[in-house]
Amino acid sequence: MKTKAFLQETDVHAILTAAKAFAIEKKWAVTIAVVDDGGHLLGLSRLDGAAPISAHIAPAKAQTAALGCRATKIYEDIINNGRIAFLSAPLFEGMLEGGLPITVEGQVIGAVGVSGVQSPEDVQIAQAGIAALGLSQ
DSSP: OOOOOOOOHHHHHHHHHHHHHHHHHHTOOOEEEEEETTOOEEEEEEOTTOOTTHHHHHHHHHHHHHHHTSOHHHHHHHHHTTOGGGGGOTTOOOOSSOEEEEEETTEEEEEEEEESSOHHHHHHHHHHHHHTTTOOO
16 A cells, blocks of 8 residues: 655645745735645635635636646646637636646645736746745646
């Protein structure tokens, strides 16, 4: 039987703190969400000035990245390249760039989703949060 790493509360706090610091430094008003490998919300931070809808989009991006075990940009690209039937995939509501899985030893243990600025900037914020764990994506 394999053993698997999992996110603890201190990890979630570290991710949110680092991601928030990066966003604040850039003056980006965003919402940041952290989920476990099942897509269940572990932490959320909505910065001052972030659009209310971002509090729904960020967790959806994180859930999609966790359940799909890949960056959400992949799904956005699939749809933009004409495979619109993919919009019917169950449980995937956040198929927009800005969600990244957190991987340890080849296994997805959770994900970070960010919403509020341009999608590549959302990714930068998510990367900054994951980097706080000593991981890179």
